[in-house]
Amino acid sequence: MTARPDPDRTARRPRPRVVRRHRLVRRGSRTLALLVVGTAAVTATILVWPTYAPMTMLMVPLLLGSLLLGPRQLPWFVVFVMVMLMLSITRQDPVTPRIVLAITILYLLCFIVLTTSFRRSRLGVAGVQGESMLVDLRDRILSQGGMPPLPENWLAEGALRSAGGTPFAGDFVVAVRPPGSGRLEVVVVDVSGKGEQAGTRALLLSGAFGGLLGALAPVDFLPAANEYLLRQGWEEGFATAAHLSLDLETGAFEIRTAGHPPAAHLDAGSGRWSVHESEGPVLGLIEDAEFGAVSGEMRRGDALMLYTDGLVETPRRDIGLGIDRMLGQADQLLRGVFVGGADRLVDALGSRNDDRALVLVHRR
Template sequence: MTSEAQPAPFTRARLRALIEWDRTLSEGLSIRTRVVLVLALITVSGAAYLAWPETFPRVTFVPGMLLAGLFLPPGPLVISFGYLLAWMTVQLFISPGTRTSAFVGFGSVLAGMVVMYVLSASRASRGLVGFAGDRILFELTHRQRLLAQLPPLPAGWRAECVVAGADGEEFSGDFLLCTQSGRDHLEIVLVDVSGKGLRAGTRSLMLSSAFSGLLGQIDADRFLPAANSYLVRQDWREGFATAVHLDLDLTTGSFELGLAGHPPAIHFDSARGRWESVLSRSGPVLGAMDGMSFPQTSGRLNPGDALLLYTDGVIESRTNQLADGIDWMLGAIETYGVSFPGAAQRLVRGAQGGSGDDRGVVLIWRE
């Protein structure tokens, strides 16, 4: 699977290094040790300012303030900030500059301490310290990508998957899950969570973990009803999603397709040399009401055939209707002919609405 939502390699490497450093610090050093280190840094900063006031500026205390705010819970943080305030008070009286500039520097550091305390208290209310929240999100996102990886397909089958967040954001409301039973059965579900960006992305992280426990573990025709029941129980204010579920027999090429408020799949019939919509009622969206039924469509992929699944971010724009977007995509993919490799990426990059929406495409074909 590829994704346009990933940050640049350097940014990702730096984030991973920061998270690993935070893990080492959080797990390797006790709270008492961290307090001692912060107090030592504040002491060194204060002593340096007292000895060389012309060399060390008033912001010398800022590194100690930031480290304390990032890696200490509220209780020890108050102790560290109290110690820092004592040094700042001394600074007011021995500052070689004007009293006004000294008070401005004092006020700036004090405002920073208030902000860092609020952040520390907010993290502590969720049982987090330091970059633990970032580490959790990083690991959840990594797990979501693992769940989306296509298993090795038998000879004669190939597939491409692309998921991209709106405006290049790391989090996407579209997500993909894949599983294979033995060597002859492949299940894929492509989900579009309501909204976009970070808000939809956090919901998609939750749903992908829950839905992965259903995919391949229950009968294929029960997947969408079970996913719908789970989403209804969450009672989210905007808690709906659309989905397309594919159950493909890799031996015969026959498939069952279920839709939940999702755009229709597109089938390439090599015998006729044409792309056509797999006609079916789209069914209700997931999360609207419990006990709903979802339509199923049967079909078959013969050698040379292909099947395209996608989210509405690929075909929708502010100026067209859903049907117009499907017609546009049929025309666009017609130009690719039978050259399937790279087609999923081209569709995502050439989406009707540009990069301002989450987009997902799955293309599977039989050689």
């Protein structure tokens, strides 16, 4: 006979989310209590030995509080530090212009931390927690750009560089192998803007596009991505994209682009690069947009490149000339050695002030 769970016991069992919240509250309360005790001890030291203990010692707990306390606790702690600073002033004798300037700077720092706490309240987490969340999001977008395991006769690499060397970029790559399909699906996306300005939109779109790419048929991906962007209602909510759907058994491929530079194809037989022009509007601007496909086949030794305009376009150079230069560099840098080729090309091409992304696929 199967035992049934006790409904009263189940109802009394705390939910995991509630337990985590209570733990965070207790941890924050302990941190606040330790900081208050530490600040009081520092203030007592200043009051007892004003000649040897400077008032700037109070900046140590203030800095720790700005890093460790949440947005609800930090304002009250800053006020407490300011009160302790007022007590410390009473022991400063004589009050010289240098002391007055130091007091002014200390109160200015308190005001800056207080203002920061109000801005941080929009996020709802402490400074260290907020930074760890951003790092985690950054790592997730980079991990989605990694290529899935492929058969031994295939090589696929991706490379990404952001404007100014920041960890967040408006360009990103998503690659998946849908289960049971025997295909490789890759999309290279260039979000409007560059660097950190476009990084937040890229973080959101990379997750959404990753889900769409593995769940939809190749012909449906760009229309669905276009509809998703239209629903966001962003003022700068457009993006360009290039989508590759590759059959890993036959080498047959389809390429669709949305306002994106054309893919480049190396024919191993002739040793020449060519471009595959396909038609499609920029994502997020036109409803019910249609995206034409260019078909082809990758034979042994062939290669394909998908890339963003940061590699081929500059204010002083037309995109057509940029593509010619990229193909010339590919002839030199990929001759006989495709492993590591994506990184070599990205480092050799484009502007350091623009985001750059490239995917290289080679059939061995």
